[in-house]
Amino acid sequence: MKHENTAMLSVGFAFCGSFCTIKSATEAMKNLLDTYRVTPIFSEAVQHTDTRFGKAETIMQEIESLCGRPAIKSIVEAERIGPEKLFDLLIIAPCTGNTLAKLSLGIIDATVPMAAKAHLRNARPLLIAPASNDALSVGLRHIGALTMRKNVFFVPFGQDDPFTKPTSLIADFSRIPNAVLSALNKEQLQPMLLGH
Numbered sequence: 760m761k762h763e764n765t766a767m768l769s770v771g772f773a774f775c776g777s778f779c780t781i782k783s784a785t786e787a788m789k790n791l792l793d794t795y796r797v798t799p800i801f802s803e804a805v806q807h808t809d810t811r812f813g814k815a816e817t818i819m820q821e822i823e824s825l826c827g828r829p830a831i832k833s834i835v836e837a838e839r840i841g842p843e844k845l846f847d848l849l850i851i852a853p854c855t856g857n858t859l860a861k862l863s864l865g866i867i868d869a870t871v872p873m874a875a876k877a878h879l880r881n882a883r884p885l886l887i888a889p890a891s892n893d894a895l896s897v898g899l900r901h902i903g904a905l906t907m908r909k910n911v912f913f914v915p916f917g918q919d920d921p922f923t924k925p926t927s928l929i930a931d932f933s934r935i936p937n938a939v940l941s942a943l944n945k946e947q948l949q950p951m952l953l954g955h
């Protein structure tokens with residue numbers, strides 16, 4: 760069935776510790792709120808790290824109040840996503856190099872990888888929006904491995920600053936709503952690779 764009427768669908772929105780992109784990911788998330796029931800999920804880095812981009816507590820409160828529901832913040836809470844089939848789609852935006860590597864290698868020692876594992880158990884779509892300075896070096900093998908995984912899709916991404924940061928990749932967060940629709944239909948939004 761093609762997903763066109765999305766009014767009742769439920770989306771998990773996981774934030775990882777790419778602190779400079781959390782604001783734009785939050786803006787992108789706002790564009791989903793009229794259409795989907797969105798539950799936030801925070802990585803341990805997001806929960807416990809205050810940076811020049813904001814205090815952890817402030818960032819979490821803002822996102823939880825936008826969604827109108829409490830976040831999933833532990834492996835125990837994330838495990839429920841599997842048996843309770845909590846989400847039609849799970850998005851990780853921003854997804855760090857750290858979490859990309861864990862997803863690729865099956866390392867499930869934190870909230871966001873647990874959420875992804877529990878969700879994929881139900882053969883439902885996982886959408887990844889990478890943001891990492893080493894995505895084109897150590898991270899590229901993990902992106903490659905994940906593109907071959909069933910039910911895993913990417914928000915289109917490209918190099919954000921090729922001459923100053925030659926191994927950095929970032930997803931185009933403005934494409935999240937379209938990428939969500941495509942992934943719900945088990946399709947990769949194209950073009951996946953963005954040029955200049």
Ligand SMILES: Cc1cc2nc3c(=O)[nH]c(=O)nc-3n(C[C@H](O)[C@H](O)[C@H](O)COP(=O)(O)O)c2cc1C
Nearest residue numbers: 775776777778802804810855856857858890891892
């Ligand atoms: C200010 C700041 C900005 C960061 N930005 C990024 C980033 O854009 N991408 C990335 O992959 N890691 C970034 N990191 C490193 C991650 O936060 C770190 O690898 C962390 O362990 C990620 O955990 P998580 O994947 O569970 O969220 C940043 C760290 C700090 C302190």
